Amino acid sequence: MVRLSEREWSVLGVLWESGGAALGEVTxxxxxxxxxxxxxxxxxxTRMEAKGLVSIDKEGCPRLYRAAxxxxxxxxxxxxxxxxQVYHGATGDLVAAFLRESPISxxxxxxxxxxxxxxxx
Numbered sequence: 649m650v651r652l653s654e655r656e657w658s659v660l661g662v663l664w665e666s667g668g669a670a671l672g673e674v675t676x677x678x679x680x681x682x683x684x685x686x687x688x689x690x691x692x693x694t695r696m697e698a699k700g701l702v703s704i705d706k707e708g709c710p711r712l713y714r715a716a717x718x719x720x721x722x723x724x725x726x727x728x729x730x731x732x733q734v735y736h737g738a739t740g741d742l743v744a745a746f747l748r749e750s751p752i753s754x755x756x757x758x759x760x761x762x763x764x765x766x767x768x769x
Contacts, residue, residue: 650717658678659702662677664715668713671713
């Protein structure tokens, strides 16, 4: 399981949105949020490649950086980790806490009921 830092999520977000980008494009996309320069972005991309998060096409010029994992896979791993760590795997407790603290619309409520009915809960 891969645990992503907030900044790694930011870098991957750029790569997911772009489908792959050169160093300069990634740097520009992250500039406002992070203030990083080109060297800092390159360091992140290189470290993330070593962790299996980013793939680098070293044949092209400029090099093209892509997310090595899908957004959905990363989200699923983060949800699972959070659920186990904070709620000891109790999905119902997690859902109840969110619903108590963040009201949902009637449409969202209806969708949630439909999903629960489909699951025969």
